[in-house]
Amino acid sequence: MxxxxxxxxxxxxxxxxxxxxxxxxxxxxxxxxxxxxxxxxxxxxxxxxxxxxxxxxxxxxxxxxxxxxxxxxxxxxxxxxxxxxxxxxxxxxxxxxxxxxxxxxxxxxxxxxxxxxxxxxxxxxxxxxxxxxxxxxxxxxxxxxxxxTGIVEVENYPTKQVSSQEKGPPILEDIVVGFDNKETEIAEQLVRGPEHLQIISIFGMPGVGKTTLSKKLYNNPSVVYHFDKRAWCVVSETYNKKNIFTEILKSVKDHDKETITQMDDESLVEALYKSLIKRRYLIVVDDIWDMNSWNDFGRYFPDDKNGSRILFTTRHKEVGLKASHHSVVNELPILSDVECWELLQRKVFQKEHCP
Structure with missing residues (x-):
């Protein structure tokens, strides 16, 4: 393109x-x-x-x-x-x-x-x-x-009630163009394949749609049904390990949020491990920049040989390649001119063609 x-x-x-x-x-x-x-x-x-x-x-x-x-x-x-x-x-x-x-x-x-x-x-x-x-x-x-506390009343738009372990990234009605086959392929990697804990990565240039595709996968019905626990965290280049553990624990454990926030590092790690052990889980690690960050906190995720998965999104292919000996790397190619134009129309006009 x-x-x-x-x-x-x-x-x-x-x-x-x-x-x-x-x-x-x-x-x-x-x-x-x-x-x-x-x-x-x-x-x-x-x-x-x-x-x-x-x-x-x-x-x-x-x-x-x-x-x-x-x-x-x-x-x-x-x-x-x-x-x-x-x-x-x-x-x-x-x-x-x-x-x-x-x-x-x-x-x-x-x-x-x-x-x-x-x-x-x-x-x-x-x-x-x-x-x-x-x-x-x-x-x-x-x-x-x-x-x-009921001091003010609110109106909630109709939605399916979800438990804490089903919480994740907001569904923002993002539009994906050109990745239908890739979504199906990665969904298969998540719900099938080896029993050991496997790292699957999506890499590509900034703005190509890595996070958007990951959101769709995270909320894919087959993925939701397959995993006992799901959580989403954003790493970025500058990250805080405690914040990452806090966000994951809020998703996979029915703790009071204030209680989780007040935990020290050791308590967070222990609570997270206990919440994931013997459970088939999916953790999405969005926007991971290098292996240093993964080496820093990745060792705390248990592997019970039950098909759990870690899904990376990254700008750097080597992050996915070096994550583990059994990692799977998926590249999102740059959109073609036709796909770019289709995305532009659908994002702005919410339909297939310009009015």
């Missing part, structure tokens, strides 16, 4: 998000408003996280003096995104306003970062951004607390 077309498709995501935002404003479907706004907010935050990761990894020489602050903003945004995913099923005006604020601050940060201002200006603005993010998170926490 022509790289210019690939770049155009990637840059068009911001335009697409704005189109969706305007569609939400004029929508006459109030029962779905908060959910739609959450989809847009998550989309914009994900785009900003990609930009910040690229800046930290490839343009660090341009941000000397504020590198640590940008890392902090990146970490705060990851926490904010996690909080947003917890409220996508809630319907309340307070949440709607918080989601809009999230979209606004994400756009503001993205504009400033991509403008490459002088370092002294970033030194002034980055603390302001962090304060805004923390205020939004405080608002989300307070609103959720009020909802949980």
């Amino acid at each position: 022509d790289l210019e077309l690939s770049d155009l498709l990637r840059n068009f995501e911001l335009v697409e998000a704005k189109i969706k935002e305007h569609c939400i404003v004029v929508s006459n479907m109030p029962s779905c408003t908060t959910r739609k706004t959450a989809v847009v907010s998550l989309f914009i935050v994900d785009s900003l996280l990609d930009d910040l990761t690229h800046l930290l990894n490839h343009k660090a020489d341009q941000i000397v003096g504020v590198n640590d602050q940008i890392v902090t903003v990146h970490e705060e945004l990851i926490l904010l995104r996690s909080s947003l995913t917890d409220i996508t099923l809630q319907q309340h005006p307070q949440l709607e306003e918080l989601l809009i604020q999230t979209t606004d601050i994400a756009y503001e940060i993205e504009y400033i970062i991509n403008s490459f201002p002088p370092v002294w200006y970033l030194t002034l603005r980055l603390p302001q951004f962090m304060d805004k993010i923390k205020r939004i998170m405080m608002g989300i926490t307070e609103t959720k607390k009020n909802i949980d």
